[in-house]
Amino acid sequence: MAGRIRSALPLINRIARSDSFLAPHRAAVHRTLQSPVFASSSESSRYYATAAAPPKEQKIKLPVALYGGAGNYASALYIASKKANVLDKVEAELLDLVQALEKSPTFSQFTKDLSVPADTRVKAITDIAEQAKFSQVTKTFLIVLAENGRLRSIDTIAKKFAELTMADKGIVKATVTTVMPLPPSEEKELKETLQQIIGQGKQVTLEQKIDASILGGLVVEFSQKVFDMSIKTRAKQMERALMEPVQF
Numbered sequence: 001m002a003g004r005i006r007s008a009l010p011l012i013n014r015i016a017r018s019d020s021f022l023a024p025h026r027a028a029v030h031r032t033l034q035s036p037v038f039a040s041s042s043e044s045s046r047y048y049a050t051a052a053a054p055p056k057e058q059k060i061k062l063p064v065a066l067y068g069g070a071g072n073y074a075s076a077l078y079i080a081s082k083k084a085n086v087l088d089k090v091e092a093e094l095l096d097l098v099q100a101l102e103k104s105p106t107f108s109q110f111t112k113d114l115s116v117p118a119d120t121r122v123k124a125i126t127d128i129a130e131q132a133k134f135s136q137v138t139k140t141f142l143i144v145l146a147e148n149g150r151l152r153s154i155d156t157i158a159k160k161f162a163e164l165t166m167a168d169k170g171i172v173k174a175t176v177t178t179v180m181p182l183p184p185s186e187e188k189e190l191k192e193t194l195q196q197i198i199g200q201g202k203q204v205t206l207e208q209k210i211d212a213s214i215l216g217g218l219v220v221e222f223s224q225k226v227f228d229m230s231i232k233t234r235a236k237q238m239e240r241a242l243m244e245p246v247q248f
Contacts, residue, residue, distance in 0.1 A: 063167035064224075066160050070153055074160035077141050078168075086135050091165045093138045094158040101155065111151035121146035170202045174222035177209045177230075182218075194222060 060079045066072070081090040101108045110116065110124065125146045129139035145151045166173055174194050176182065182190065187206060194204045204222075211219075214230035221227075 062164065064163055066163065069150075070156040070160050073141075073145070073150065073153070073157045074164060077137070077157070077161055078164040080137050080141065082168075084135070084137050086137055087165060087168065089135050090138050090141075091161065093132070093134050094154075094161060096132070097142075098155050098158050111154065114149055114152070118147055118149065121149075121151060125151065166205075171205055172198050172202050172222055173205050173207060174220060175207045175209060177211050177214060177219040177221075179212050179214060179216055180210065181208060190220070194220070198223070 060082045062075055062078065066075055077090065078087070081087040101111065110121075122143055125142045126139070129142055134142070142151070142154075145154060145157075150157075163173070172194075174191075176187075176190060187208070191204055191206050194206070198204060214232045215235070216231035217229045217234070219226065219228050219230050219233075
């Protein structure tokens with residue numbers, strides 16, 4: 001699929017030079033944007049912030065509450081994907097698109113250039129989605145991003161969407177930050193401890209990050225919780241304690 005995306009990239013330059021390609025797609029794009037699932041940018045932000053479903057439609061509950069613009073868009077895509085029963089396919093398609101952005105500076109620049117007219121962005125992303133044989137949900141979502149000038153945020157939205165798909169599968173991603181990689185035995189022990197905290201029915205996946213600025217110890221983040229046991233934080237706490245006036 002990634003190969004089909006790359007083969008579609010030359011369309012960007014061709015489309016940018018000719019507005020004649022846009023007319024056949026305008027009506028379809030505007031019909032798409034009227035969908036209750038893919039409302040305008042401001043409407044979708046308000047709508048999905050409450051995780052409410054359209055009247056008389058199946059109500060989809062978000063497995064994780066996300067915030068901010070990227071979180072709202074990711075939530076909208078999750079709801080649409082669940083309703084269409086294409087969650088895994090949409091996740092794979094977003095991953096392919098992000099990989100194409102990383103491999104193609106031209107494509108990446110195109111998505112970030114807000115001086116490109118909205119109609120041109122819509123036409124380009126529509127043709128790329130069609131040539132890559134993306135699902136209708138992914139194609140529609142990308143059209144909305146193009147219309148609203150949000151293609152530049154696709155990588156962030158994809159990460160937020162991945163959080164939702166992992167939670168949907170009962171996978172809890174934990175991130176541990178240390179000054180050096182944890183030995184396998186300590187990593188295993190930490191993962192087992194987190195599994196006990198999270199409980200049965202869910203699977204913990206552990207990601208390690210290296211950050212020398214924490215000086216030592218570790219910082220663990222999962223399920224929107226942060227356990228900061230770094231030397232840096234302890235030093236700051238001690239400094240604040242020493243600065244406090246002595247009570248007699």
